[in-house]
Amino acid sequence: MRRLSLLALPLLFATAPHVALAQSSSETSSTMTAPLDYPETRRGDIVEDHFGITVADPYRWLENDVRNDPEVAAWVAAENKVTDAYLQTLPGRDVFRRRLKALIDYERFGLPVERGGRYFYNHNSGLQNQAVLFVRDSPNGEGRVLLDPNGWSKDGATALAEWVPSEDGTKLLYAIQDGGTDWRTIKVLDVATGKPLSDKVEWVKFSALSWARDGSGFYYSRFPEPQAGEKFQATNENQAVYFHKLGTAQSADRLVYATPDHPKYGHGAYVTDDGNWLVIITTEGTDNRYGVTVLDLTRPDAKPRTIISKLENEWSPAGNIGSKFYFLTNKDAPRGRIVTMDVAATDPLATVAELVPQTEATLQGASMVGGTLFANYLSDVKSEVRRFAPDGTPKGEVPLPGIGTASGFDGEQGQTETFYAFTSFARPATIYRYDIATGEVTPWAQPEVAFDPEQYDVRQRFYTSKDGTRVPMFIVHKKGLKTPAPTLLYGYGGFDISLTPAFSATRLAWMEQGGVLAVANLRGGGEYGKAWHDAGRLHNKQNVFDDFIAAAEDLIAEGVTTKDQLAIQGGSNGGLLIGAVTNQRPDLFAAALPEVGVMDMLRFDQFTAGRYWVDDYGYPSKEADFKVLYKYSPYHNIRSGEDYPAIMALTADTDDRVVPGHTFKYTAALQHADIGTKPHIVRIETRAGHGSGKPTDKIIEEYADMWAFAAKWTGMKVTAKE
Template sequence: MRVLTHFLLASVMTAPMTISPAQAAPADATIAYPRTEAQPLVEEQFGVKVADPYRWLENDVREDARVRDWVTAQNKVTDAYLATLPARATFARRLTELFNYERVSPPVKRGGRYFYARNDGLQNQAVLNVRDRVDGPARVLIDPNGWAKDGATALAEWRPSDDGRYLVYAVQDGGTDWRTVRVLDVETGKDLPDSVEWVKFSNLDWAKDGSGFFYSRFPQPASGGKFQALNENQQVYFHRLGTPQSEDRLVYRTPDRPRLNHIAEVSDDGKWLIITSSEGTDDRYEITLVDLSRPDAQPRTLIKGLEHSWNYVGNQGSRFLWTTNKGAPRLKIVALDIAEANPVARDIVPEDKATLGGASVIGGVLIASYLVDAKTEVRRYRPDGTLIGKVALPGIGTAAGFGGKADDPETFFAFTSFATPTTVFRYDARSDTAQVWAQPRLTFKPEDFKVEQRFFASKDGTQVPMFIVRRKDVTGPAPTLMYGYGGFNISNTPAFSAGRLAWIEQGGAFALVNLRGGGEYGKAWHDAGRLLNKQNVFDDFIAAGEYLIREGVTGKGQLAIQGGSNGGLLVGAVTNQRPDLFAAALPAVGVMDMLRFDRFTAGRYWVDDYGYPSKEADFRNLLTYSPYHNVRSGTDYPAVLVTTADTDDRVVPGHSFKYVSALQAAAIGPRPHLIRIETRAGHGAGKPTDKIIAETADQWAFIARWTGLTVR
């Protein structure tokens, strides 16, 4: 399956040769793809001549008319093809019904008020509500659904002040990662004149007295570089209410280390600003403290070296609790006394066989959330680390939340599973009692579906877990959608998806694979799927597909695959390596050019997982699996529907534009190889509900056609 790639790598050791994304071929016999100009651009790196004929498609669609025309032409062809699929309307109708249920976030309690987001079902954006008591009537604070005619302007991050008087919130327009930050008076529901720009990848946290808030921002990019320029020189500022941004106080910066990011949060007692600095996506942080009680206080670096993860849990005076992977690949909870000149970490809750996800102190109880084979388990400890017991959960699934105050036992958590939409529980940490606070009414019966967890052997023998979800009456081989991510220490856990349920209801199966590269089993699991080990992720996914066919869950010609972002890379890579295994592929907002990913916006952060294209060993490894550079002419490919968006400034759409151009230019069989490009949307966050429904209906109709799913 990888003979061509291996041949190229072996050859470049002795002589330079040209690596081309695809060989020219006649257009598909049934689909007239738009003509895409292939330019004679070839660059040599480490003795390898790499062709990049479609680099011009990296240009910003808002700035380059040729790229804009190309997008229009591609969408026209894709829309015409999708219009021929009869299942499209059926899926759109059922998805609309399934999405029409109440979705509520766990509330944040401040000053006796309860702040939470709610979507009544088909609203394009969630609405921020507040209650003045836990069981009181709700009042709408912010409804972003009127902010834009297309519903594509969203409420992003938000945080109430400690006394519940003010709310700082961020506005996300058209899916971009950039934020505009504003402040609301909670009592009147009216905005203050305060406004902050050029905020991205930032926490928002209030000073204890409510006089203002801390945030992180980048310098204003040069004209035309807003959606493509590298993000460097992030700085922490304090904005005092009632003043213009030009007067904001610079709190922390590292001009000699422009690649560092800085996230600021205020300690539980309000006396310290905790700045967590990182250079990439790996969990390796430096921790800096600023004494907020002294206006002239200089930043004090508490943890140096970017060697381990350190996540603040809480503090009592100078005793700070952290989760860390220092000496604990599956993490542990430790205490540092910052009053000491050289604080030494002391174990509070040692490393366990389960993977520690996070911790909080609520009402004097230390609550820790673990992953046990990718399923949530929540444990309770005394402040000294003595185990009290476990929090009873409604079943096997995913629980999240447990935020609040160290002296207040009231907290909230959300629980979900594959057939269980999110339910919010009110929990008393001292009495260990929970009651339902918000639960949606359903238009389906969860008991009609079966969830299994299985383990299979990957290529090297590693046991990898996978969840399989089907209707209970579906027992034989069925058209199956297999999803994976496998990167950046991100864990995939059981969660409800109205979109996936629409596929499963029709008799299809769904499989979620917990690939190496994720965080399900701690640092070792992550390390086993990144850098020079990245091929393990692809081997795991391929082995999962082979297992599903071998075990009769699905049949040959019935398997579709899906992944987004790093998962889009996964889908692109395995499609090149094993095109015979899959009937259809859905790579979304994928990282497809592994030799240039670090040149745009947030791409520079990803070197922690992918390596540096400028370093020879990494370059040669990246070249073995880069989806754009390894399209294999002369081999029949599955049907491919690429999805991206014009305002994606996380993984710039040029990745997908170049990749689909390589597919369309190659002799890879008669199945369609199309791209669907959303307008006024980004990497995923903030996408309106109607656009999610329309895109999902297109994807399911596409893979139903090529896996043989009979849609009722």
């Protein structure tokens, strides 16, 4: 679906990596009574006035890049030493590690892409650190390795990121991601020989990649080269679209589109299936508020023409027939609809016509393949895929194998097939081929796993939040489990991102030991469209925290768990969530796992992609927004004198999405405060970033540590599996 794949927007990740699990031992130890001996952290004297409010920031120096500041590097080493020593004492760690390794060791496939009769797809045999790119030279041919990133670095932390085959399938455009950074290096491969061409493009981030139809070159977006020493911290501005002609140096790339008068605008470009149009989508933040510019590629003298200039609504292209374009939009439809527009008209907006009206379900994505329009909906957080003719006539639904999440349905107008993946909490992702003419569905890649999905119970519950809002939550555990039981509650609540059912080997390891998994679909996400998102952002952000707290209280009231058995987890914006609710209700949780969290809400916009997030958080420089942000900022609201749960914060040294300084400062403040004797530690990964590209072995170790930590403080008795 193009809505999710067109632009690599600088969003904050919402789900845990799907491969992970490991940890050890059979008995939990008694509650620790003495605090850990934390490293001494220097406190600075920075105090600033914000609209008449005095705010201290004693750990500002921890924002410095660990690569360039010896004092920060020494602090990281000292903290990791304490954390490593503590984790070695945890019962269950080795058991989790071994079981995670076994559970992750299954064959996994990515969605195939057909070009020129060749089929390109990712494949991981099980425990490979990075997925390998394969190609089949015919539909039923034997796959051969095209790119294997596992030999690109000694530690397995250099990954193959985005890739796009040329229209005739003879060349491959691919991106290299090193150590988890968002920066990409772009190269080109000859598919027949497997040898790289001389082309190399750098300083690419948050970019679409799109070939010219004739294969002469490709379109991409890049930022100016950062100043020395600022690669991982400087704010990302002045992104522009370029065309790279094959066989030439990057310095010769042609500037296609830029907005120097709007340096915060980001631009992603793609060529339509017919090769006649270049479509440029412009954004400013993370909201689905787009500008649209088109370039007629059939006219050598044509200039980019902006047809939607105001960034007010979503306009996600789904396909085109000539100059008639199909868009998914939320204009006058907060849950989404599909419209058509003639982009060649004198006034394109005047030609907008509704094709598929808004429904009770939330429209998540749309794409046109082989003359059929596929629309992917969420109905109470479960996928439904509906088909339409180009004139909007309904053609029925794509059959799905149960309650879960469907994704894919990409392709081109001339194709007769498309592929999609389906997954659920107890069902690993299976790839299906869909015959567009007959509607026949056949499995294309079906993994075999070392567990029985029928042993698990998946149910959806609706609970009531503080203001009376009805909020959905998935609850998953082994059938016949006696409750109350140790429970892991996961949440996100932001950036219009929906938490849909998905398989995770890491979570399975938790549930195998008698744990419960609960996933709350908080406001701020996209589960019920724009209104649901708006109800959990900006000045409504407290609703997200209230929804999560209410989920915890509901699990306790329903007898699923107790407050002494409840661990909470969230990453990125979800890390902010965990930090905020722990401050607001430290009595409610036994353990907290905030990952790569946004912890300083007064300075998040000063680094890398942080300036995009004002769409969800607001501007710290504006008084009304500042007062809201300061009230819930995790770093600023740690409550000395309260007994806090056990906390293990997690970050990585190459995270240039949410810079690690957020977690460094938060951890230092936790360890300085009088919040009880339970451990308040930080786990700092090296050569890793915000999540993408992380090698399998690092994932196993990370989740082994997290689950052992959560098991220790929720009273889980971890036993070895035969």
